[in-house]
Amino acid sequence: xxxxxxxxxxxxxxxxxxxxxxxxxxxxxxxxxxxxxxxxxxxxxxxxxxxxxxxxxxxxxxxxxxxxxxxxxxxxxxxxxxxxxxxxxxxxxxxxxxxxxxxxxxxxxxxxxxxxxxxxxxxxxxxxxxxxxxxxxxxxxxxxxxxxxxxxxxxxxxxxxxxxxxxxxxxxxxxxxxxxxxxxxxxxxxxxxxxxxxxxxxxxxxxxxxxxxxxxxxxxxxxxxxxxxxxxxxxxxxxxxxxxxxxxxxxxxxxxxxxxxxxxxxxxxxxxxxxxxxxxxxxxxxxxxxxxxxxxxxxxxxxxxxxxxxxxxxxxxxxxxxxxxxxxxxxxxxxxxxxxxxxxxxxxxxxxxxxxxxxxxxxxxxxxxxxxxxxxxxxxx
Amino acid sequence: xxxxxxxxxxxxxxxxxxxxxxxxxxxxxxxxxxxxxxxxxxxxxxxxxxxxxxxxxxxxxxxxxxxxxxxxxxxxxxxxxxxxxxxxxxxxxxxxxxxxxxxxxxxxxxxxxxxxxxxxxxxxxxxxxxxxxxxxxxxxxxxxxxxxxxxxxxxxxxxxxxxxxxxxxxxxxxxxxxxxxxxxxxxxxxxxxxxxxxxxxxxxxxxxxxxxxxxxxxxxxxxxxxxxxxxxxxxxxxxxxxxxxxxxxxxxxxxxxxxxxxxxxxxxxxxxxxxxxxxxxxxxxxxxxxxxxxxxxxxxxxxxxxxxxxxxxxxxxxxxxxxxxxxxxxxxxxxxxxxxxxxxxxxxxxxxxxxxx
Numbered sequence: 001x002x003x004x005x006x007x008x009x010x011x012x013x014x015x016x017x018x019x020x021x022x023x024x025x026x027x028x029x030x031x032x033x034x035x036x037x038x039x040x041x042x043x044x045x046x047x048x049x050x051x052x053x054x055x056x057x058x059x060x061x062x063x064x065x066x067x068x069x070x071x072x073x074x075x076x077x078x079x080x081x082x083x084x085x086x087x088x089x090x091x092x093x094x095x096x097x098x099x100x101x102x103x104x105x106x107x108x109x110x111x112x113x114x115x116x117x118x119x120x121x122x123x124x125x126x127x128x129x130x131x132x133x134x135x136x137x138x139x140x141x142x143x144x145x146x147x148x149x150x151x152x153x154x155x156x157x158x159x160x161x162x163x164x165x166x167x168x169x170x171x172x173x174x175x176x177x178x179x180x181x182x183x184x185x186x187x188x189x190x191x192x193x194x195x196x197x198x199x200x201x202x203x204x205x206x207x208x209x210x211x212x213x214x215x216x217x218x219x220x221x222x223x224x225x226x227x228x229x230x231x232x233x234x235x236x237x238x239x240x241x242x243x244x245x246x247x248x249x250x251x252x253x254x255x256x257x258x259x260x261x262x263x264x265x266x267x268x269x270x271x272x273x274x275x276x277x278x279x280x281x282x283x284x285x286x287x288x289x290x291x292x293x294x295x296x297x298x299x300x301x302x303x304x305x306x307x308x309x310x311x312x313x314x315x316x317x318x319x320x321x322x323x324x325x326x327x328x329x330x331x332x333x334x335x336x337x338x339x340x341x342x343x344x345x346x347x348x349x350x351x352x353x354x355x356x357x358x359x360x361x362x363x364x365x366x367x368x369x370x371x372x373x374x375x376x377x378x379x380x381x
Numbered sequence: 382x383x384x385x386x387x388x389x390x391x392x393x394x395x396x397x398x399x400x401x402x403x404x405x406x407x408x409x410x411x412x413x414x415x416x417x418x419x420x421x422x423x424x425x426x427x428x429x430x431x432x433x434x435x436x437x438x439x440x441x442x443x444x445x446x447x448x449x450x451x452x453x454x455x456x457x458x459x460x461x462x463x464x465x466x467x468x469x470x471x472x473x474x475x476x477x478x479x480x481x482x483x484x485x486x487x488x489x490x491x492x493x494x495x496x497x498x499x500x501x502x503x504x505x506x507x508x509x510x511x512x513x514x515x516x517x518x519x520x521x522x523x524x525x526x527x528x529x530x531x532x533x534x535x536x537x538x539x540x541x542x543x544x545x546x547x548x549x550x551x552x553x554x555x556x557x558x559x560x561x562x563x564x565x566x567x568x569x570x571x572x573x574x575x576x577x578x579x580x581x582x583x584x585x586x587x588x589x590x591x592x593x594x595x596x597x598x599x600x601x602x603x604x605x606x607x608x609x610x611x612x613x614x615x616x617x618x619x620x621x622x623x624x625x626x627x628x629x630x631x632x633x634x635x636x637x638x639x640x641x642x643x644x645x646x647x648x649x650x651x652x653x654x655x656x657x658x659x660x661x662x663x664x665x666x667x668x669x670x671x672x673x674x675x676x677x678x679x680x681x682x683x684x685x686x687x688x689x690x691x692x693x694x695x696x697x698x699x700x701x702x703x704x705x706x707x708x709x710x711x712x713x714x715x716x717x718x719x720x721x722x723x724x725x726x727x728x729x730x731x732x733x734x735x736x737x738x
Contacts, residue, residue, distance in 0.1 A: 016500060041730065044388070044420050046420070050395075050399055052395050052398050052399070052416050052418065053395075053420075054392075054395060054399075055392065055420070057388055057392075058388030058389050059389075061389060064470065067518065070507045071392065071507045072508070072518055072520045073505070073507035073509075073518055073520055074516075074519055075505045075506070075517075076505045076508075077466070077469060077470055077505070078466070078469065078518075081390055083551060084500075084551050085499075085500070085501070085549045085551045085552055087501065087503060090551075093392075122419075122424065122432045123419060123420060123421065123424060123428075124417065124418065124419055124420075124424075127415075147420070153421065153423060154420070154421050179606060182471070235396060308738070353514055360510070362503075362510050363515050363519045363521060364515065365514035366515070366516075366519050367514075367516050367519060370516050370518070370519075371516070
């Protein structure tokens with residue numbers, strides 16, 4: 001679906017964001033730093049705090065495949081945490097480091113400006129826009145740049161953002177870089193291959209521990225990318241809660257146009273075969289009916305996101321849910337460790353594993369996350 | 382979408398740019414440098430002169446792999462970087478060569494191309510070793526930078542006008558210094574560019590060690606004969622991929638094959654042509670591959686020093702061996718490696734009992 005700047009502005013307006021007219025820059029979306037972080041993390045939109053443009057996308061990588069598809073092995077990769085040449089654990093994208101490098105990301109009001117990129121034109125316009133903003137007397141750090149490609153490319157992540165917004169407001173943790181299986185997975189005698197879901201929303205019982213620290217509420221979830229930096233946005237505080245959600249996994253396959261519905265359907269059918277997701281949706285802006293009863297739809301009608309649920313239940317495997325639930329909990333705890341001052345974290349690892357700081361490896365970190373409670377982690381923040 | 386190395390690499394390279402500018406601003410050179418980087422990889426594939434990050438092979442005019450970011454001085458390439466975290470995401474072997482052509486293209490054009498990759502990696506894997514004192518769900522497999530990658534990069538740096546440097550992705554300060562010193566060099570300021578480059582080359586040699594390239598390979602050919610029983614090559618290779626492996630996008634064997642061709646062509650004797658001998662392809666397969674529009678096949682079919690040969694181009698003295706080779710064309714070699722047979726083919730090629738037409 002060919003998207004124009006005006007379409008996008010209307011989509012934001014329908015989510016109750018204010019559209020403002022900025023002298024010299026035209027219409028822009030006014031957005032809180034809290035929500036802007038989600039927008040950048042999902043779409044890759046650059047903050048113009050530097051002429052080169054800085055994005056928050058892909059900064060919380062921990063596990064790259066789901067344990068349930070890897071014989072319950074944890075497939076970790078650096079990203080949120082780094083290492084040095086000798087494989088000793090280092091900071092990379094922790095809350096403290098990002099605050100030090102890019103403090104403006106975490107406070108103040110932001111504006112998303114939307115620029116069309118014509119077919120064949122170069123998209124690295126960030127420094128030119130940065131300069132223009134500066135010349136107009138604005139502070140570039142208050143701006144994010146979203147590029148609408150007239151070729152139609154790169155729009156899927158935009159629909160992931162709107163879907164994330166929907167499910168966060170329904171009390172889910174969401175992510176748009178969904179670990180799945182690597183190349184293929186043997187399940188019930190069939191070798192399944194190809195495809196990684198674009199989007200997921202989930203809950204496990206650990207969600208209640210996050211409510212008790214004021215990170216989420218029973219009706220307001222969070223983008224997982226925000227967990228490692230949550231202390232930069234909110235005051236951690238104690239809260240009462242006896243919410244007890246069961247494991248639930250929702251996945252979505254995103255296409256930017258209904259002409260790709262068949263392809264989306266083939267992928268969703270593959271995802272359903274592993275009997276893990278409770279619900280699967282196609283997320284295609286102009287496709288109100290994907291033609292398969294088992295799968296729901298998210299789509300836009302008059303620039304407003306609409307959800308249609310399937311009235312049929314997907315087949316699920318309870319033992320897979322058990323494995324996946326523990327893996328999700330570890331993922332959440334690893335992400336929360338991003339908030340712990342790195343020196344405090346290394347001290348903990350040194351003590352727990354009887355190490356010097358030149359011996360701390362990523363596997364100590366993963367094991368620490370696996371064996372610590374949410375409450376224990378928050379005590380270190 | 383899934384996590385990719387690309388996003389992380391580009392984030393790190395942008396963070397590096399911020400540090401580079403801090404250093405250059407301190408000496409009044411901050412306005413001399415631009416970083417060319419794109420949010421989406423699709424734009425990397427444009428030629429540098431058209432605003433992208435891709436270079437042509439100057440010898441053939443053919444397109445080589447695209448890069449992730451480039452520092453540009455006065456509109457010209459200064460340091461162009463291709464980054465990957467493959468060595469800690471399950472790339473243990475030849476898969477690493479998929480990216481060899483990217484920095485090669487930069488160096489062949491006389492500029493500094495740097496591949497930014499963990500030289501030592503550890504990939505988490507269900508088949509890995511469980512480190513002591515941690516949960517059994519945690520298993521890791523070590524990976525090292527491919528020695529062929531380093532061999533080829535060093536050979537290109539030595540023989541060509543540019544530099545093909547391989548820098549540890551966790552040694553960000555080395556890349557920062559390389560860029561800063563390059564700017565100072567262009568500005569005719571006192572600089573340590575030579576020292577920084579020598580340090581990188583020395584580290585590459587340290588990681589390469591004393592291993593002689595291909596000494597343990599059963600596919601590398603050091604004396605290849607033609608039907609007149611004349612030696613036509615001192616460095617060639619037997620390739621065992623079949624048509625499906627070379628043309629299925631998920632297998633990406635075509636990328637690795639190009640990398641291997643480049644590594645061996647540049648690191649081999651300069652007076653020798655290179656033969657890519659595809660023992661599991663027939664004439665028709667080769668014809669079909671040559672018609673494909675991929676840069677990998679276009680490169681090997683059109684490079685003046687690369688000669689592609691298939692099963693039908695081989696002359697065997699031992700007809701039983703010929704039949705045996707013919708019989709493995711449809712075998713799944715992932716499950717049945719055929720190591721003894723490949724070793725036998727290597728011996729027969731090296732001693733001229735199998736010859737190329």
